[in-house]
Amino acid sequence: MKKNLGAKDLLMPNPVLVIGTYDEEGRPNAMTLAWAGVVSSNPPAISISMREQRKTLANIKVKQAFTVSFATEDTMKASDYVGLVSGNKGDKVYSAGLTAVHAEHIDAPYFAEYPVTLECKVMDSRKIGQHINIIGEIVNVLADEEVLDANGKIDVTKVKAIAYDHTGENYIAASQIVGKAFKEGSALH
Amino acid sequence: MKKNLGAKDLLMPNPVLVIGTYDEEGRPNAMTLAWAGVVSSNPPAISISMREQRKTLANIKVKQAFTVSFATEDTMKASDYVGLVSGNKGDKVYSAGLTAVHAEHIDAPYFAEYPVTLECKVMDSRKIGQHINIIGEIVNVLADEEVLDANGKIDVTKVKAIAYDHTGENYIAASQIVGKAFKEGSALH
Numbered sequence: 001m002k003k004n005l006g007a008k009d010l011l012m013p014n015p016v017l018v019i020g021t022y023d024e025e026g027r028p029n030a031m032t033l034a035w036a037g038v039v040s041s042n043p044p045a046i047s048i049s050m051r052e053q054r055k056t057l058a059n060i061k062v063k064q065a066f067t068v069s070f071a072t073e074d075t076m077k078a079s080d081y082v083g084l085v086s087g088n089k090g091d092k093v094y095s096a097g098l099t100a101v102h103a104e105h106i107d108a109p110y111f112a113e114y115p116v117t118l119e120c121k122v123m124d125s126r127k128i129g130q131h132i133n134i135i136g137e138i139v140n141v142l143a144d145e146e147v148l149d150a151n152g153k154i155d156v157t158k159v160k161a162i163a164y165d166h167t168g169e170n171y172i173a174a175s176q177i178v179g180k181a182f183k184e185g186s187a188l189h
Numbered sequence: 190m191k192k193n194l195g196a197k198d199l200l201m202p203n204p205v206l207v208i209g210t211y212d213e214e215g216r217p218n219a220m221t222l223a224w225a226g227v228v229s230s231n232p233p234a235i236s237i238s239m240r241e242q243r244k245t246l247a248n249i250k251v252k253q254a255f256t257v258s259f260a261t262e263d264t265m266k267a268s269d270y271v272g273l274v275s276g277n278k279g280d281k282v283y284s285a286g287l288t289a290v291h292a293e294h295i296d297a298p299y300f301a302e303y304p305v306t307l308e309c310k311v312m313d314s315r316k317i318g319q320h321i322n323i324i325g326e327i328v329n330v331l332a333d334e335e336v337l338d339a340n341g342k343i344d345v346t347k348v349k350a351i352a353y354d355h356t357g358e359n360y361i362a363a364s365q366i367v368g369k370a371f372k373e374g375s376a377l378h
Contacts, residue, residue, distance in 0.1 A: 002301075003337070004293070005330040009233035010307065010343070011226065012259045012350040013202050013363040037200065037226020039238045040318035044198035047236050047322075049228045070201045073367055081374025096377060104193070112191075118199065123317070128324060129229035133236075135317060141194040148192070154199070156354040156361060161201040163352065163363050164370060165345040171368035172345060174202040174352050178262055179360035181353060185270025188285060 009035075013163035013172060016071035018079050019048065020100070020109045020117075021059035028093045028100035028109040031056045032071065032083030034164040035131065044138040045123060049131040055087030057132055064122040065106035066136060069114035073160040076171055078113065105140045115144040115159055198224075202352030202361060205260035207268050208237065209289070209298045209306075210248035217282045217289035217298040220245045221260065221272030223353040224320065233327040234312060238320040244276030246321055253311040254295035255325060258303035262349040265360055267302065294329045304333040304348050 014034040021029050035049040046068065050057055060066050071079035078096040085092045093100050093111070100109035103119045110117040120136030127133070147158040156175055163172040203223040210218050224238040235257065239246055249255050260268035267285040274281045282289050282300070289298035292308045299306040309325030316322070336347040345364055352361040 001334045002331050003334055003341075005332055005341075005343070007233050007326075007328050008330045009227055009230040009327065010305075010330050011204055011235060011257075012305065012343075012345065012348060013204055013352050014227060015200055015202055035227040035229070037236055037238075038198055038203060038224040039236060039322045040224070040320040041198040042318050044196050045317055046200060047226055047228060049226075068200075076368050077373050077377060079374070080368070080370060080372070081377040084371060084374050096374075116199075116201065128234055128312070129231045131229040133228045137196075138198065139196050141197045141199050142191050143194055145190045145192055152192075152194075154194070154201075154356045156201065156357055156359060159201060162367060163202050165366070167343045168345055168366075169370040170345060170366045171370055171373070172363050173365040173367045174361050174363050176362040176365070177354070177357075177359045178351060178362045179265050179269070181269060181358040181360055182273060183269070184266050184360070185268070185273050185285075188266060188270040 013174060016079060016162050016164045018069040018071055018082060019056050020067035020111060021056050022063055022108055023059050024062045029055055029059055029087040030082040030093050030098060031087060032079050039135060046136055047133055049133045051130060052132055060122060060134060063107045065108040066120050067103055067108045067110045068118040068120060069111055070116050070161045072115060073162060075113055076162060110142060115147040116154060117142045202363060205268060205351050205353045207258040207260055207271060208245050209256035209300060210245050211252055211297060212248050213251045218244055218248055218276040219271040219282050219287060219300060220276060221268050228324060235325055235327060236322055238322045240319060241321055249311060249323060252296045254297040255309050256292055256297045256299045257307040257309060258300055259305050259350045261304060262351060264302055265351060299331060304336040305343060306331045
């Protein structure tokens, strides 16, 4: 039986993304968010949303750039920590044990501990409800050699990215392959 | 060692969403997409992106409404199928074995086989590159009793949602809990 649960901010799965920015004095900041998704393939672009008071938002306004690192099982504690603590209070990048490195293509830091990071330039932003929604063009993907397959492509089973379950407030494994896209349904043709 | 992989439409994980719409004559359509994410909590809203020639986009323009069902391990074949076949060619909802039911709060169909569905009204849309990005306000969440826990909340381990790995074109399990959000990082405080 179907039940109506009312209006809720629900999606399954959500990504867990660590956003890297510099403030106007070049100090690195990291924050975690889950309200995000791809919005375009050409140019490649993603949407991230955050509340207006975030230090990250102030930084993005100044630098018009940010990195997006995918939280993984190995980086879960640091990723959770930078989501808990405000960037307006001290150096949480240091407290989290993260190593900020200036990205090559944009004026934002990436964190060496994450195996896969997107370098993004701001394309657009708008207010939606209580969130600011930012569209970032992905100008480069940076990946550890260790998570690439023999053809140099990112191997999802090596990255071990995690997802966010908003209802239960859990982190979820997102690395076990259960089917082939554009193949599973071909039997129904 | 970090490698530059260039500009790519990458996010890990992406959701796998089946979008339900009616055309102007009330015929149901289903399509699958992965370029999507939450954009706002209050009001709850999500972003979905699709190419301009999609039948679903034409339907959304007419009805200003759509449903979003989360593809699951049990519905993987049908979800993959409706992503492979164009809605401009025959009745793919029927071919996929899906049961279209008129949603209660909006003029769009949901598909009875999916355990969790969002009912959405169009708030806004814009062109980003070659995609049309639509913002939908989530006016109701519809869920099977079987996927709710004892408190009536959605249990991620029962839904067994799948994710989309764009690089390897795989479906990925997204139901195994590996940590508690807003807890894992508290040891670093």
